[in-house]
Amino acid sequence: MTQNVQTMTHPAVVCRRLTKDFGAGENQVRVLRGVDLDVAFGEMTLLVGPSGCGKTTLLSVVAGLLNATSGAVMVLGEDASRMSGTEAVQFRRRNIGFVFQQYNLLPALTVAENAAVPLLAAGIPKKRAVAAASDLLSQLGLGERLHALPSQLSGGQQQRVALARALVHEPRLVVCDEPTSALDHETGNAVMELLTNVAVRSDRAVVVVTHDSRVFQFADRIAHMDDGRIVETQQEGRSQEPEVRMKAAAAQPSFAGVNQ
Amino acid sequence: MNFVAVQMLIGDRAKYLGLIFAVAFSTFLMSHQSTIFAGIMDRTTSQIKDVQDANIWVMDQKTQYFDEVKALTDDDVYRVRSVPGVEWAVPLFKGLPRAKAFDGNFRVVIMMGVDDASLVGAPRDMVLGSPEDLRKPDSVLVDRVGYEFFFPQQPYVLGKTLELNDRRVTIQGIFNSSAPFQNLPIFYARYSNAMTYVGRERNLLSFVLAKAQPGLSDDELCRRIDAATGLHAATGKQFGWQTIRYYIAHTGIPVNFGITIAIALVVGTIVAGQTFYIFTLENLKQFGALKAIGVTNWRITGMILLQALMVGLIGYSIGIAMTAAFFEITKGNLDLRGFVLFWQIAAGTGAVVLFIVMAASLMSIRRVLVLEPAVVFRG
Ligand SMILES: Nc1ncnc2c1ncn2[C@@H]1O[C@H](COP(=O)(O)OP(=O)(O)OP(=O)(O)O)[C@@H](O)[C@H]1O
Numbered sequence: 001m002t003q004n005v006q007t008m009t010h011p012a013v014v015c016r017r018l019t020k021d022f023g024a025g026e027n028q029v030r031v032l033r034g035v036d037l038d039v040a041f042g043e044m045t046l047l048v049g050p051s052g053c054g055k056t057t058l059l060s061v062v063a064g065l066l067n068a069t070s071g072a073v074m075v076l077g078e079d080a081s082r083m084s085g086t087e088a089v090q091f092r093r094r095n096i097g098f099v100f101q102q103y104n105l106l107p108a109l110t111v112a113e114n115a116a117v118p119l120l121a122a123g124i125p126k127k128r129a130v131a132a133a134s135d136l137l138s139q140l141g142l143g144e145r146l147h148a149l150p151s152q153l154s155g156g157q158q159q160r161v162a163l164a165r166a167l168v169h170e171p172r173l174v175v176c177d178e179p180t181s182a183l184d185h186e187t188g189n190a191v192m193e194l195l196t197n198v199a200v201r202s203d204r205a206v207v208v209v210t211h212d213s214r215v216f217q218f219a220d221r222i223a224h225m226d227d228g229r230i231v232e233t234q235q236e237g238r239s240q241e242p243e244v245r246m247k248a249a250a251a252q253p254s255f256a257g258v259n260q
Numbered sequence: 261m262n263f264v265a266v267q268m269l270i271g272d273r274a275k276y277l278g279l280i281f282a283v284a285f286s287t288f289l290m291s292h293q294s295t296i297f298a299g300i301m302d303r304t305t306s307q308i309k310d311v312q313d314a315n316i317w318v319m320d321q322k323t324q325y326f327d328e329v330k331a332l333t334d335d336d337v338y339r340v341r342s343v344p345g346v347e348w349a350v351p352l353f354k355g356l357p358r359a360k361a362f363d364g365n366f367r368v369v370i371m372m373g374v375d376d377a378s379l380v381g382a383p384r385d386m387v388l389g390s391p392e393d394l395r396k397p398d399s400v401l402v403d404r405v406g407y408e409f410f411f412p413q414q415p416y417v418l419g420k421t422l423e424l425n426d427r428r429v430t431i432q433g434i435f436n437s438s439a440p441f442q443n444l445p446i447f448y449a450r451y452s453n454a455m456t457y458v459g460r461e462r463n464l465l466s467f468v469l470a471k472a473q474p475g476l477s478d479d480e481l482c483r484r485i486d487a488a489t490g491l492h493a494a495t496g497k498q499f500g501w502q503t504i505r506y507y508i509a510h511t512g513i514p515v516n517f518g519i520t521i522a523i524a525l526v527v528g529t530i531v532a533g534q535t536f537y538i539f540t541l542e543n544l545k546q547f548g549a550l551k552a553i554g555v556t557n558w559r560i561t562g563m564i565l566l567q568a569l570m571v572g573l574i575g576y577s578i579g580i581a582m583t584a585a586f587f588e589i590t591k592g593n594l595d596l597r598g599f600v601l602f603w604q605i606a607a608g609t610g611a612v613v614l615f616i617v618m619a620a621s622l623m624s625i626r627r628v629l630v631l632e633p634a635v636v637f638r639g
């Protein structure tokens with residue numbers, strides 16, 4: 001629990017005057033134009049805004065996939081702009097869970113094996129990794145489909161597998177890019193519900209990029225983005241019962257403990 | 261992650277089989293053609309190897325290979341015998357007369373004439389009869405190819421007759437020979453008879469076969485014979501290589517086989533390399549996800565190498581097994597006998613296949629390493 005004490009002293013993500021350029025010379029474009037953003041632990045933060053405004057780019061910088069051009073990015077207390085390539089890889093492996101719009105599951109692996117990939121990447125033996133992933137998948141309602149291939153699942157089920165993969169190694173930051181936009185409304189809601197119930201914990205922050213106004217109800221905080229900047233941040237009602245969520249978080253089983 | 265790599269590879273069944281097939285096919289083609297080439301080259305030395313009684317061949321300086329001989333004089337036998345260290349030396353004749361069966365069937369044959377007294381050089385691997393039967397009047401020994409040509413579908417029996425240069429000869433023995441280069445029947449007769457069966461040529465001594473006294477090395481005796489007689493002496497092994505070198509340098513055989521082998525190599529590299537590269541490209545998104553999740557470039561390199569090695573190993577095993585099976589099946593066939601898959605060819609083909617899959621995987625690895633993990637967020 002030392003980690004939690006430490007995490008509580010600073011926000012999960014802090015961006016200050018963050019900029020990101022793509023290309024060089026004539027073709028250079030500034031996609032992020034001075035982003036200021038705080039993401040708190042124990043919350044689900046939605047990042048919304050018109051297409052092309054830079055949401056995915058911002059998410060990539062925050063998740064350690066892209067380097068910022070200028071400005072400051074502190075992620076989980078570490079300076080993400082100063083990380084070398086290898087450090088960034090290690091940082092992502094330990095601390096970040098990813099959920100993609102297109103699920104990006106490996107078609108040749110079973111559901112349980114897919115969810116176990118982050119543990120395998122951390123060098124945990126296959127048997128242990130798959131067992132931990134299976135436990136989590138059961139919690140997400142996929143206990144019956146552990147040995148199925150992704151192609152045999154519906155979109156909602158695949159996104160639940162992706163969710164398990166994003167959580168199995170107990171990351172402290174989970175980033176999701178349009179997790180519901182390939183799903184119908186009901187399925188999307190179910191995924192978002194799981195995300196809020198299972199992913200959000202006092203020692204973890206969840207950032208979700210979305211177009212979909214119907215998922216706003218799940219947010220603790222909504223950051224509106226336009227033209228490479230955060231233009232407005234709203235706090236939503238959900239974050240008003242934090243004790244309830246803290247309790248739920250404390251009751252979470254430890255899946256594999258790669259972070260310890 | 262090794263398990264993930266293997267799953268990725270075999271999960272895409274069609275491409276996996278295509279890759280294995282490409283490697284197996286080029287392995288088969290390369291090893292098969294190399295084996296036939298080596299076998300053909302080996303065949304040029306068959307009659308040299310079949311002489312088991314003597315290790316030293318003495319010939320005219322101008323004789324470059326077994327199949328084209330500048331004749332020696334009868335004196336040369338005595339000159340070789342007089343070289344210190346020679347245990348014994350005997351004449352050996354080789355000619356190409358035409359043999360005729362009484363039903364009119366005829367064919368050019370290789371006629372070997374061995375020393376009347378000692379019969380040195382006579383075949384040892386008899387199917388029927390004995391080399392000693394050469395001492396009978398007008399006796400010849402015939403190899404199985406010859407017998408089956410002149411008496412097709414007939415059981416092996418002795419006493420059948422043929423005509424050589426208008427002289428009637430009696431088959432007193434049938435033997436197994438190593439397949440000759442031209443795949444002609446092989447006959448053996450006594451030296452004195454062999455000359456009359458060939459006719460025409462006047463000077464008929466082809467080689468002198470010699471043996472070193474105990475304690476004297478063959479190489480040393482060859483040097484002594486060279487110096488004392490001005491002829492060329494070589495061990496059977498050296499003469500064999502001399503013959504092979506002649507064929508390599510003076511015939512189109514190596515070029516033809518070289519082209520086939522090169523085509524197998526190029527096609528194998530292109531097909532296997534291309535398929536593997538496409539396989540990786542199609543999995544680029546999966547590799548991108550793995551990179552985002554935090555799999556290091558080293559790990560990914562290892563995964564791709566593992567996939568390539570697996571394809572190489574399985575494809576190679578299938579290909580080389582096909583080659584081995586081919587020559588195992590054809591080994592009983594008289595025309596194809598004597599071709600064996602040398603371990604050197606198997607090893608060499610293995611090295612080439614390893615090179616092919618490594619080259620293919622290097623291109624793929626490059627593509628994956630330069631891949632930005634951020635692409636995983638793009639549709
Ligand atoms: N690697 C890149 N090279 C050049 N331009 C890029 C690159 N990535 C993104 N861009 C540009 O940056 C801008 C913002 O892209 P981004 O994907 O961050 O937008 P977004 O807000 O996620 O949009 P959407 O809602 O459509 O997903 C776009 O104009 C895009 O073309």
Ligand SMILES: [Mg+2]
Nearest residue numbers: 055056057177
């Ligand atoms: Mg986007």
